[in-house]
Amino acid sequence: MTSVDLQELTAMALEEIAGADSLEGLDEVRLRYLGRRDGLVTLAGQRLRELSPDQRAAYGQAFNRASGELRAALETRQRELAAGEEAEREDAEWVDMSHPFREPGQGHPHPVAGLIREIEDVFAFLGYQSVAGPELEDDQHNFQLLNMPPEHPARDAHDTFYLSPPAGGWLYRTHTSPVQMRAMLGSRPPLRIIVPGRVARRDNPDPTHTPVFHQVEGLCVDRGVTLGDLKGTLEYVIRALFGGDRRVRLRASFFPYTEPSLEADVACAVCQGVGCRTCLQKGWIEILGSGMVHPEVLRNGGVDPETHSGFAFGMGPDRIAVLRYGLTDLRDLYENDLRLLECF
């Protein structure tokens, strides 16, 4: 055999490799030419020993080239065939990817619960820690320590649910403010907390009332806290919750537990301040009550009003949810209709 024969053999082998149409066929071709014992090319390689030393170099080179070429061709063809077979297998497993599915992968947050988490996050930026307090309170914490002695006219706005005996000493808190007292009595200033939670008032359910609803209370007590600080804080939070371009106004008000007292309104989003049904023609929507903690309340909380001051505020996430999400009936918030929940 000569180098020329080797060339012909190679050409034949390459042709068969190219012609193989399955991985098994290709393996047969490989065994025929490169089989370890009797492959035609393998056998041709064994002739090397029969050649004279001066012929060996040339033939050896030719053999190496030929077998290298065949191996490469085999590999390429194998990859091609393997890819083709995988594709066929996958085609057999065809699925209609446009088919609509039913299972919701992820559940939805409740708008009010979600809003409370959002409010907590905003206040976390300002160093406020979210704390909880009991929903059932005594008169002392819900009213008296907050400057509302029995018969105080301001109690009228807090139409209170009382418990029956033997638990007759307890009431359902009418606001989250008692947690202010608990926080002041339980630790020393500086103090920065917010208190999200449920409260209840004796209002018959209607589109603008539910007897149980949520509040988020906030309290900041330190040396030298001012009404300017309250204003700055409220503006920051309202911008965060309602968007930076929403107009805000602070209005003088009255609460027994703060002085000076303020209420915050945001411009009505429905009418842009012109007046409409949503804002009762006022152009503004009340969202928050606040003020500088009354010196008497500070004292009741064990804080010296001569050295410390503070501000407090309270907002209603249910109401804010109504405003932000365009709800028309507050009661919808407590019916858990999935058609509503799935929008959040």
Added chain:
Amino acid sequence: MRVSHEWLGEMVDLEGVEPAQVADLLTLSGTEVEKVTAFGVGLDQVVVGEVVGLRRVEGSDHLFLAHVATPGQEPREVICGADNLFVGALVPWARPGTRLPIGAEIGRKRLRGIWSEGMLCAPDELGLGSDHDGVLILSPDDAERGTTLDRLYPADHLYELEVLSNRADCLSHWGVARELSALLSRPLRDPEASRPTRSSLSPSVQVTVDSPTDCPVYLAEVLIGFSEAPAPDFVRRRLAAIGQRSLGGIVDLANYVMFEIGQPLHTFDLNRLPGVERGLEVGVRRGREGESIACLDGVARELDAETLVITVGDAPQAVAGLIGGEASAVGRGTSQVLLEAANFNWALLRSTSRRLRLRTEASGRFERQLSPHLARRGADRFIHLAVRHLGATLGPGAVGGAPLAPAAAIRCDPVWISSILGMELGPDEVASPLRRLQFEVRQEGGEVLATPPPYRTDVSTAVDLAEEVGRIIGYREVPGTLPPIRQAPPPEALEEPVARLTSTTCRAAGFSEALSLSLVSGEREALAPRLRRDLPHLELANPLSAQLGSLRLGLLQGLLQSAHHNQARGQDKVRLFEQGAAFWARGQERPEEPWMLAVLDLEDDGAADAVTRLRHLMALIASLSSVGGGGVVEFRPVTWPALHRARAAEVWAGAERRGIVGEVAQPVADAFDIRGRVEVAELRLDGWLKPGGRPGRAPSLPRTPALVLDLSVTVPSRALLGPALRAVAALDLPELELVTPIDEFLGDQLGPGFKGWTLRLRLRHPERTLTTAEGDGVRQAVLRVLELEVGARAR
């Protein structure tokens, strides 16, 4: 409260100030204007006509034919249903073609064969209040024939005010004018009030007040010689503007003074009081058992020691501050009057008002701690107007109660006020708004001494002054700042709270977040499954209804209700969770408020699917415990009320029962009107899950390979896997890293009453590769335990 722009304008110059600006100033300073409405607009088409002839329309028992004239014009015929016309009366006449303020278009109308040329108007038809008792009769002193009505009733604006509960002083035009005077920096013109020389031609009067605590001041004034004339037009016009009906000259005047000055007044017909001849003995005392009084509203009221009454000659004549008696009521023909200007204890009046379920303009003012100093002012204003406009003469008067303490000066430091408000204010800047509010202000050293005007009962401390200064300057002027954070971050600052962890985990598992009212129907909740089943409900003493009469013991009742709600609205799949407090009674002690989680999975589907959903729910509980650091969860089969007797388990973690999980029993689902199988769980999270959850410490990770072996056994068909795995875990074999059940099957070759389990054991030694022999040793140990625990046989 409603106030008139025009009326305010008499006390403070509002020239050039738009109603919208007034509304804005008042609102921002605390007196919220809820609505501004135009009044008396469109009266320029209605003319003043004179009734020159009047007769009944033939064949009608209630229609009159009036001949109405204007100067230089022939009288026209107008048909009218009102019975208060008389020849010579000046009346508002809407001629054909007129459009009335209320929107009606007036035409020529044929009635009973007569052409009626327009209409004579009642006040309500002119947009001048709600009075529809008859045609508005105009006073010849003010009305000029042929002129249009807008000259008599100038267009006005009305403000609907929400006065703050501590600002009784603002429940009057004068009070609101004081605010505007301060806000606009324009001078205040106090309403004229004077007391002429007393005549001695009338009966004397004496006042005895039992308790000055009940009644700090009681002024009694005798006025005689009232004419029968109605109150002057400006009084009636303004009262009409704010929606008050005209009730005759004397009563109108008293009402007018109340709305102007803020002091409620009461007038008794002197001649209908007992003891006029000897002199009037007025008393203010508590009622006595058995006494009663017939009131002005026609109701007879029983009196008792909780009720303060006004007596004359010891006979009750009025319930103090609330309502007068019928017997001494002022009416037509009253010519002599006993005027009462008093102040009553606000708390007493409040409870009386509640008990009698009666609230009047007067009681509403007293309840808000009206200043007793206002009584004198109110009396004098009434006297002034009565003498001037109703021809009255002042007789004797008397005062009861205790001497009124003058308001005390309040000392404040402008530096302190600045530090509260967060704006630099010097003594002058603090003094100026206070002066504008009629405070008497002195400066002493750097300090400001301010004495509030006597009618400001809400101002008594330095912080009250700070608020006055702040709101009059306007909070718009205060620069907003953020206070520096000085407190240390709380130790758990970066840890995710349990409630959030729970919400995230449940939502990730496909459940949506629900919130239900914490007030429930106890009867209904008794039907629902719940973790705590041995407690009675905490009941409300004053519920709105039985449906909302009890505090919830658990959260599943709410979710079942929501499941029904959703199914009824066409949802075939409902997955909800709720977390929140439940309320567990502890007798008189503070009730316990456990933080609960309830989860519900409903699908109106086949039974096999229900098991998958139940397992999914259990997987959620396990992963919740895992992320919340609650430890390994164990489900112990149990029979539980309201749950399927063969599909319920307690959830245990460590040595504590944390919850229940299972399928709602069919009758219970039926009771909640739910179709299909409902899988539920209720867990108590507090004391179990921890903020931050996982330990957050890295373990040492062994690098040696694991040896994995499968073990197949045959067990009785109701053998429990949970206890079996626990028993294996209890072996505490150091090499046994993990046991996973990979198959459970039934088969003929196992025989009836048996099933097969295949468990996969993962073994590892931290330092070396385990041998097959070692692996077999572990497998044998596991098998022995399973034999003991559930009677397993190797297969």
